[in-house]
Amino acid sequence: MTAEPAPRIATVRVPAKVNLALRVGAPKLDNGYHPLATVFHAVDLTDEVTVRRARRFSLEVTGRFAEGVPTDHTNLAWRAVELLRDYYRQTCGVRTPLPVAISIEKNIPVAGGMAGGSADAAGALLAANTVWGNELMPGDLSAIAEELGADVPFALLGGNALGVGRGDELSTVLAQGQLHWVFCVSDQGLSTPEVYRTFDRLSGWDQMPTPETLPAWEEVPEPPEDLLQALRSGDAVEVGQHLENDLQAAAVELQPGLRDTLAAGADVGALAGIVSGSGPTIALLAASHDHAIDISVGMAALRPEVEVFVTSGPAPGARVVSTEA
Numbered sequence: 001m002t003a004e005p006a007p008r009i010a011t012v013r014v015p016a017k018v019n020l021a022l023r024v025g026a027p028k029l030d031n032g033y034h035p036l037a038t039v040f041h042a043v044d045l046t047d048e049v050t051v052r053r054a055r056r057f058s059l060e061v062t063g064r065f066a067e068g069v070p071t072d073h074t075n076l077a078w079r080a081v082e083l084l085r086d087y088y089r090q091t092c093g094v095r096t097p098l099p100v101a102i103s104i105e106k107n108i109p110v111a112g113g114m115a116g117g118s119a120d121a122a123g124a125l126l127a128a129n130t131v132w133g134n135e136l137m138p139g140d141l142s143a144i145a146e147e148l149g150a151d152v153p154f155a156l157l158g159g160n161a162l163g164v165g166r167g168d169e170l171s172t173v174l175a176q177g178q179l180h181w182v183f184c185v186s187d188q189g190l191s192t193p194e195v196y197r198t199f200d201r202l203s204g205w206d207q208m209p210t211p212e213t214l215p216a217w218e219e220v221p222e223p224p225e226d227l228l229q230a231l232r233s234g235d236a237v238e239v240g241q242h243l244e245n246d247l248q249a250a251a252v253e254l255q256p257g258l259r260d261t262l263a264a265g266a267d268v269g270a271l272a273g274i275v276s277g278s279g280p281t282i283a284l285l286a287a288s289h290d291h292a293i294d295i296s297v298g299m300a301a302l303r304p305e306v307e308v309f310v311t312s313g314p315a316p317g318a319r320v321v322s323t324e325a
């Protein structure tokens with residue numbers, strides 16, 4: 001039996017996420033990262049990453065949110081492919097994998113708190129692994145994903161997942177049914193490190209710990225049991241009652257207009273509204289797809305400067321949707 005030759009081109013679809021709960025502890029003194037207890041939820045708003053064998057490495061970005069996305073090695077998708085190449089050399093005995101051209105169709109808003117950059121990195125990892133002959137198994141890809149950023153492993157996994165540690169230690173969450181959402185996207189992004197810095201200031205974590213405050217510094221957030229129970233029941237109203245985000249106050253301080261978007265969401269009858277991750281995207285929860293459409297129409301009237309997307313979750317993680325020999 002001869003093995004199938006690896007395809008020349010592979011396209012991977014990869015989802016955006018919203019954190020249904022995001023509990024944040026004090027920054028670790030050694031690396032500045034914050035310990036999290038978070039529930040990730042992948043939604044059906046996706047980027048597509050195509051990787052094709054080429055003469056030299058390159059990156060192009062097209063699509064609705066292409067503007068301003070870097071097309072050099074600073075793009076996380078490029079770093080993903082470089083890191084994968086190093087693993088192929090070091091652990092698979094492949095001397096130098098052939099160069100690839102990466103194309104990203106960018107439908108996930110940039111700097112929106114929806115992990116779009118992490119999604120592209122996850123997509124590039126899976127697509128490059130496919131055209132390089134699938135030498136690495138999913139577990140190995142997750143290890144590389146962790147090195148790229150805290151949200152990258154979840155973009156590979158998808159669905160609903162509890163994340164602890166930096167948010168990259170994942171376990172799948174049992175859940176029933178679909179959740180329907182309206183995402184409200186600001187025209188100005190937010191920098192994740194800046195939101196965390198603001199969170200530290202608001203929480204008093206920008207001071208050095210003292211013997212009195214040290215125990216609180218060392219506390220690690222607990223998983224949000226009530227939300228996990230609501231997800232198991234599949235009741236959207238109950239899920240809405242348990243959405244929470246410790247970074248919300250920081251995001252609202254940096255973009256005060258978010259308060260108006262949240263208030264408008266309540267006015268048009270959303271079950272609940274929350275800042276997505278480090279923001280500034282606001283996720284409004286609906287009872288059904290039709291309800292989400294109604295909310296989106298209401299939001300377009302009340303907040304015409306905000307772009308709205310109707311979507312649902314959980315969505316699958318990164319997956320190969322087409323290949324060409």
Ligand code: C5P
Pocket residue numbers: 032033034035036148149150151165166167192193196
């Ligand atoms: O891991 P990633 O590069 O996506 O994180 C971006 C930034 O967000 C980090 O440089 C850090 O400032 C902040 N962050 C954090 N704690 C986490 C995740 C992210 O402080 N658990």
